[in-house]
Amino acid sequence: MTRTSAPGVRVKDLTVVYKTPAGELPALGGVSLSLAPGTITGIVGESGSGKSTLALSLLNAVQPPGRIKEGVVEIDGLGDVVKLTGEELRRARGRQVGYVFQAAQNSLNPLKTVGKQLLDLGRSHDFDDLPALLKDARALLGRMGLDGGRVLDSYQHELSGGMRQRVGIMFALVLNAHLVVLDEPTTALDMITQAAILKIVRDVHHERGLTTLIITHDMGVAAEVTDSLAVMYGGRVVEHGPTTEVLGSPRHPYTKGLIRAIPRLSGDIDEARALPGRPPTLGTIPKQGCVFRERCPLRIAVCDTVDPEPITRDARTVACHAVGRLATPVVPKEYV
Amino acid sequence: MITASGITKTYKQRGNLLGARAVPALRGVDFAIERGGAVTFIGESGCGKTTLGRIVAGLETYDGGDIVIDGTPMSSLKPRHREPFFRRIQLIHQDPYSALNPTRTIHQTLAAPLALRAKQTGRDKAWMEERARELLALVGIDPGYVLPRYPHQLSGGMRQRVVIARALTVDPEVLVADESVSMIDVSLRLGVLALLKDLRERLNVSVLFITHDIATARYIGGDGELYVIYRGQVVESGPTESVISGPIHPYTQSLLSAIPVLHGVERPGPERVVPTEALNEAHPDTGCLFARRCPFRTDRCEAAAPALVSDGDQRHACYHPQRRDVIPVEAVA
Amino acid sequence: MTVTSPVAPAPISLRRNFWRGVGRVLRRKPSRMVGVAIVVLFVFMGVFGPLLYPNPLPRDDNALYASPSWAHPFGTDFEGTDVLALVVTGTRYVLLAGLATAVITVALGTLIGLLAGFHRGRWDTVLMRLTDLQLTIPGLPLLLVLSTVWKFTSPIEMGVVLGLLGWGGIARAVRSQSLSLRERGFIEAAKGLGLPTRHIVVRELLPSMAPYIAMNMLIAVTGAIYAQVGLFFLGVLPFDANNWGVMLNLSVFGGGALSSTAALPYLLAPLLAILLLTLGIVLVVDAMDEIFNPRLREE
Numbered sequence A: 001m002t003r004t005s006a007p008g009v010r011v012k013d014l015t016v017v018y019k020t021p022a023g024e025l026p027a028l029g030g031v032s033l034s035l036a037p038g039t040i041t042g043i044v045g046e047s048g049s050g051k052s053t054l055a056l057s058l059l060n061a062v063q064p065p066g067r068i069k070e071g072v073v074e075i076d077g078l079g080d081v082v083k084l085t086g087e088e089l090r091r092a093r094g095r096q097v098g099y100v101f102q103a104a105q106n107s108l109n110p111l112k113t114v115g116k117q118l119l120d121l122g123r124s125h126d127f128d129d130l131p132a133l134l135k136d137a138r139a140l141l142g143r144m145g146l147d148g149g150r151v152l153d154s155y156q157h158e159l160s161g162g163m164r165q166r167v168g169i170m171f172a173l174v175l176n177a178h179l180v181v182l183d184e185p186t187t188a189l190d191m192i193t194q195a196a197i198l199k200i201v202r203d204v205h206h207e208r209g210l211t212t213l214i215i216t217h218d219m220g221v222a223a224e225v226t227d228s229l230a231v232m233y234g235g236r237v238v239e240h241g242p243t244t245e246v247l248g249s250p251r252h253p254y255t256k257g258l259i260r261a262i263p264r265l266s267g268d269i270d271e272a273r274a275l276p277g278r279p280p281t282l283g284t285i286p287k288q289g290c291v292f293r294e295r296c297p298l299r300i301a302v303c304d305t306v307d308p309e310p311i312t313r314d315a316r317t318v319a320c321h322a323v324g325r326l327a328t329p330v331v332p333k334e335y336v
Numbered sequence B: 001m002i003t004a005s006g007i008t009k010t011y012k013q014r015g016n017l018l019g020a021r022a023v024p025a026l027r028g029v030d031f032a033i034e035r036g037g038a039v040t041f042i043g044e045s046g047c048g049k050t051t052l053g054r055i056v057a058g059l060e061t062y063d064g065g066d067i068v069i070d071g072t073p074m075s076s077l078k079p080r081h082r083e084p085f086f087r088r089i090q091l092i093h094q095d096p097y098s099a100l101n102p103t104r105t106i107h108q109t110l111a112a113p114l115a116l117r118a119k120q121t122g123r124d125k126a127w128m129e130e131r132a133r134e135l136l137a138l139v140g141i142d143p144g145y146v147l148p149r150y151p152h153q154l155s156g157g158m159r160q161r162v163v164i165a166r167a168l169t170v171d172p173e174v175l176v177a178d179e180s181v182s183m184i185d186v187s188l189r190l191g192v193l194a195l196l197k198d199l200r201e202r203l204n205v206s207v208l209f210i211t212h213d214i215a216t217a218r219y220i221g222g223d224g225e226l227y228v229i230y231r232g233q234v235v236e237s238g239p240t241e242s243v244i245s246g247p248i249h250p251y252t253q254s255l256l257s258a259i260p261v262l263h264g265v266e267r268p269g270p271e272r273v274v275p276t277e278a279l280n281e282a283h284p285d286t287g288c289l290f291a292r293r294c295p296f297r298t299d300r301c302e303a304a305a306p307a308l309v310s311d312g313d314q315r316h317a318c319y320h321p322q323r324r325d326v327i328p329v330e331a332v333a
Numbered sequence C: 001m002t003v004t005s006p007v008a009p010a011p012i013s014l015r016r017n018f019w020r021g022v023g024r025v026l027r028r029k030p031s032r033m034v035g036v037a038i039v040v041l042f043v044f045m046g047v048f049g050p051l052l053y054p055n056p057l058p059r060d061d062n063a064l065y066a067s068p069s070w071a072h073p074f075g076t077d078f079e080g081t082d083v084l085a086l087v088v089t090g091t092r093y094v095l096l097a098g099l100a101t102a103v104i105t106v107a108l109g110t111l112i113g114l115l116a117g118f119h120r121g122r123w124d125t126v127l128m129r130l131t132d133l134q135l136t137i138p139g140l141p142l143l144l145v146l147s148t149v150w151k152f153t154s155p156i157e158m159g160v161v162l163g164l165l166g167w168g169g170i171a172r173a174v175r176s177q178s179l180s181l182r183e184r185g186f187i188e189a190a191k192g193l194g195l196p197t198r199h200i201v202v203r204e205l206l207p208s209m210a211p212y213i214a215m216n217m218l219i220a221v222t223g224a225i226y227a228q229v230g231l232f233f234l235g236v237l238p239f240d241a242n243n244w245g246v247m248l249n250l251s252v253f254g255g256g257a258l259s260s261t262a263a264l265p266y267l268l269a270p271l272l273a274i275l276l277l278t279l280g281i282v283l284v285v286d287a288m289d290e291i292f293n294p295r296l297r298e299e
């Protein structure tokens, strides 16, 4: 039942909670998001906004103390993964959904060579042709500028951070999954290595016809590779649309603030402005009303009580009262 | 005023069967930093930036060359006597999580160096309390909120501000900021950068800024000098804005080309340079260190090492210097 | 560009805060409270036990090896003395010896570990040789030999000897901890700020290692209790009626507790006391990590 074409993904009203001493708190508060088949979608947002939680939900892999409370995650060819259990779920992971975990550079087994881990993976997915698997892996690593043979014979500690990151990407791709999720694939790498990895991701995506989801806190990374961009804040997707449009004419006040906070290489550097306040944590996400209101320059009365619904217009989704109300896009306002 | 000349540093790594391996981290680095000035070092991972920062802050020894602080060469002093000099240079760690002791409240963390200061200057406890509050206010956080708390109760941005406040307790003249914002949330980063910039202006503190995110260098040290360092060697330097807008060395060009383009807001520079290979410590040490990865290399490059030469207000070490247009520019809407 | 933050609660005294946190940590799991109760009980017995009973303990020649009754919950021994009273009055020796062991192991182990780990270099080599030496000393045989010349009448002497034989583990643990901690940003920062070494070691390093030290200490105490009881059990040390080890010895070799039931309570009582005390300590150890880690304490 392996697909040969890129699947679409539809997440609907997904709520994921973590159990804490203060009770079950939502890390995702009713998120809806679609990944169009064959596209690269980026999710940006600050630490704690729920990016990794959303990514894990795509595999129904949220670990306790977290659990998916409600919602649907539909993947073409798999159905609703929230309903999958046991063996079905295990087989889907890796075979249909390739995953590079956050901090992939630390997620290799230190006691086994990369090649041995690859064989283990192949066996657990009932691959008959293990030599072919090794050959594929070598080819993938070669594409990423590594000496495949040497890397497969190496232990984790013999590889640099950037090399391990690429090994993680190889693992996500080698089983020929057509949905690939990359959680912070370039964090902690320097610019040149980052650029090289992003190029590989983009090339492989096109060659193999994948649906790719990239999670990052770096707007630049998202801008560089993605077709469509979702911005998360406090467990919500606050804005989603084609990347160039979201960056070129952001609508949600948070997106605008984030873009303005990026120091750039050209233009007047003093135009960069810090966002006031600080991001919420699980315990401080407001229970009602807009999650961004404490930091929002456009806040109006209704923001205190009503959580803004995501509204989609001309392929762009925004969840903000101030945007939903106006017929025309909001005029950017100065931050103080 | 601090001048470093010809700093070299080689780490001896305990090797495998083949015996100890020498890792040259710095191969002769010169720079100078003025009171209230800004100097930025950029470069790839592993090129020696942190090593340099730690040497300047007196936390690491160096093998060759010398650091001259206000006219006193450090090599002329016994290690014990260097301390007062190096105390004027404070390092702001990259990781605000490990830079603060998790078992001590912010109050305790600030009190220790302040007590030392008070003893040296003959001041009392009340002064310490007041100074702690003053410093926290200076770095833009509410002393009443922060003082009784433990580091884990603060956000990354607040922690980094506390680290800066702690460095300020000894009235330093130089802050060495090694990737000081890379581990903080994106929306909070600019705030900390703005603080460093502000400290430069208000306290006349110099900042030695170490980063691989070049755009942030513009923000703090736009009026200062930029040094591009590669495998322990300065390959290009000059006024920050000049180097960024008109990079001469192919390595600088590669670094600048690698910066992601904000498609939709910017368009990529037309002459982006991509290195032909990844950084590899095993590349030969003879000739131009960048030769193996340089798309423009010629036979000459591999034969002998190019020296750092002046070109206008920039300096570079390349046999085939040529300015290239690599940085993204604002797309016209 | 100021970070807005909620208004501060009036700064509370730190010490009170710490103990309040300790209370919170202990209350988090009922097992910990049980552990504390057990330990407190034994401490109480150790301090006041001997005051509760007349000295010497009364004998009842008519009730040798009496079975449990209201008057003698654990029966009596070969001389008709109440077993419970023996256990209670014997607590002091065991605890004092344990405490002495703890003080010695912690003081020596921490000091040597810190010196070796913080200064490294030659200090490290010398001190670690010493530690290795200590660790290779076969404890029990040495004690057997020692006991032929030394009678250990005072629990402190016993504890000191056990302590001198047991600091190696802590020294190693502390050394490896300080080796890893000294690379941490906050230790470097303290050095960079010119803070004195004493401050760095005592104020910055030690608190971070407190949970390890405390845990090792409690483990050392348990070990010491076993060791001394064992010595007395083996009969290598002089007879002292109300010592747990001696009780075990007499019940087994004198009363035949393993073959007949009459001396069984006499055997079980000290055994139970040892087990209970160990259990109490183990339950309390479980809380150490949370007590010394502000993040876990201040939940």
Ligand SMILES: Nc1ncnc2c1ncn2[C@@H]1O[C@H](COP(=O)(O)OP(=O)(O)OP(=O)(O)O)[C@@H](O)[C@H]1O
Pocket: A018, A019, A020, A027, A045, A046, A047, A048, A049, A050, A051, A052, A053, A054, A064, A065, A066, A102, A217, A281, A282
């Ligand atoms: N195991 C857990 N137990 C309790 N809370 C958790 C757990 N894992 C995550 N959370 C909380 O859920 C929220 C979302 O976490 P998540 O890891 O999805 O964020 P993220 O956007 O990926 O952040 P980062 O950029 O730091 O990776 C955070 O507030 C986090 O503290």
Ligand SMILES: Nc1ncnc2c1ncn2[C@@H]1O[C@H](COP(=O)(O)OP(=O)(O)OP(=O)(O)O)[C@@H](O)[C@H]1O
Pocket: A190, B011, B012, B013, B023, B024, B025, B043, B044, B045, B046, B047, B048, B049, B050, B051, B052, B212
């Ligand atoms: N303590 C050490 N022992 C041995 N080698 C070291 C040590 N510290 C650094 N090195 C080596 O020295 C070189 C320079 O390291 P340094 O940390 O200064 O680089 P960097 O430019 O700060 O890199 P990054 O951007 O990753 O922080 C690297 O090759 C590194 O492996």
Ligand code: SF4
Pocket: A253, A254, A290, A291, A292, A293, A294, A296, A297, A298, A299, A300, A303, A308, A319, A320, A321, A322, A323
């Ligand atoms: S809903 Fe209100 S508070 Fe939230 S982002 Fe929009 S204007 Fe701001």
Ligand code: SF4
Pocket: B249, B250, B251, B288, B289, B290, B291, B292, B294, B295, B296, B297, B298, B301, B306, B317, B318, B319, B320, B321
């Ligand atoms: S000297 Fe030659 S190899 Fe080195 S950077 Fe210049 S062109 Fe490239």
Ligand SMILES: [Mg+2]
Pocket: A051, A052, A053, A102, A183
């Ligand atoms: Mg994450």
Ligand SMILES: [Mg+2]
Pocket: B049, B050, B051, B178
């Ligand atoms: Mg570094």
